[in-house]
Amino acid sequence: MKQYDVIIIGGGPAGLSAGIYAARANLSAVLMEMGMTGGLAASTEMIENYPGFENGIGGPELAMQMEKQARRFGLEMVYAYVSGVEKQGDDFIVSADEQNYRARAVIFAAGAKPRYLGVPGEKEFHGRGVSYCATCDGAFFRDKVVAVVGGGDAAVEEALFLTKFASKVYVIHRRDQLRATKYVQKKAQENDKIQFVLNSVVKQINGSELVRSVTVEDVLTGSQSELPVDGVFIYVGHEPSTSMIAHLVERDEQGYVITDEQMRTSCPGLFAAGDVRHKTLRQVVTAVADGAIAAVEVEKYLSQREQ
Ligand code: NAP
Secondary structure, three states, X not given: OEEEEEEEEOOOHHHHHHHHHHHHOOOOEEEEEOXXXXXXXXXXXXXXXXXXXXXXXXXXXXXXXXXXXXXXOOOEEEEOOEXXXXXXXXXXXXXXXXXXXXXXXEEEOOOEEEOOOOOOOOOOOEOOOEEOOHHHHHHHHOOOEEEEEOOOHHHXXXXXXXXXXXXXXXXXXXXXXXXXXXXXXXXXXXXXXXXXXXXXXXXXXXXXXXEEEEEEEEOOOOOEEEEEOOEEEEOOOEEEOOHHHOOOOOEOOOOOEOOOOOOEOXXXXXXXXXXXXXXXXXXXXXXXXXXXXXXXXHHHHHHHHHO
16 A cells, blocks of 8 residues: 555645645645646636736636646655545554555645535536536627526626636626625626626526526516527535544534644544635635645654554
C-alpha cells in the first residue's frame, strides 16, 4: 500500500494551495481529484476579486496556474474517485478507484456541488437545456432565450456571462431582494439583456426533446405563467461534499465541517479546507488561505507526533 505524510482530497483552490505548501515543505504528499482540477472556480468564467490580477483572471486559467505551481514543487496528483476515508490507529486509509493509500494526515478539500432545484423536468432535461454550468454550456445558447434561477453571486454573475451568447436572460429569484453583492447587482441591472423576474419560483421545466419553457409562480399572488425559454441555468446554492467523512468529524446542520482556526477537525490528523468548512465567506481567496493553513498545521502535527 502506498504511504504518504498527507493525502489531500480535492483539487480545487483549497486543495491545490494545500498541495503547494505541503510539497514545498518536503512532505510526501498526494492530491486526489476525481475530475478536473480547479473545483468550482474552474467553472467560473472570470474571477474579478482574486488579488493580483488587475483585470481579473479566468477561472480555468487560475486553476491551471495553481496546478502547474504545485507540480513544480513536486506534488503528486492522482486522478481517482475517493470512495472512503477510514481511521486506522493514528493513520488514515483512503480508498480511491479500488486502491488503498495510507497517510499520516489528511486534508479534506472536496468542495461543494450545485444544489438541485427539485422541480419536475429538472432531471429529465439535464443536458437538454438544463445546466448547472454557464461556462461549460453557455455557448450552446447563442441568440436563444435562457433563464437563470437564483439570486446569489453565482446566479447573477453567470447571468451576466450568459448575455455574451443569449439574446435574453431572465433571472428568476424567489424574493424581491437579490443576495448577490451590490457591485454584481448593479452590473446586471445595467445590462439590457437581463430581465429580473422577482418574487417568483420555478414550478416546472417543460419541453419535449429540449427545454421549451418554465412554469413560474408569483409567490405573492400565487398566479402561474409560462415563460418560453430554451435553457435553464440553476444556481440555487451549493451543498458541501462531506458525507464521506461524516462518521469521523463534527459537522454543522447543513453538513459543513466544523474546524478551528488551524483547520483541525474533531478528528486528530484530519484537516478540512475550503468550501467544505463551516465559515462565513466562501471565495477562492479564503479557500487558498485555508489550504495554506491546513498544510502548515499538518507539518506541525506530524512533527509533534514524532516526538
Ligand atoms: P448563495 O449565495 O447561497 O445563493 C443561493 C441563491 O439561491 C439565493 O439567492 C437563494 O435565495 C436561492 N435559492 C436557494 N434555494 C432555492 C430554492 N430552492 N429555490 C429558489 N431559489 C433558491 O449561493 P451561490 O450564489 O452559489 O454562492 C455561494 C458562495 O460562492 C457565496 O459565498 C458566493 O458569494 C460565492 N461566489 C460564487 C461565485 C460564482 O459561483 N460565480 C462568484 C462569486 C462568489 P435567497 O436569497 O432567498 O436565500
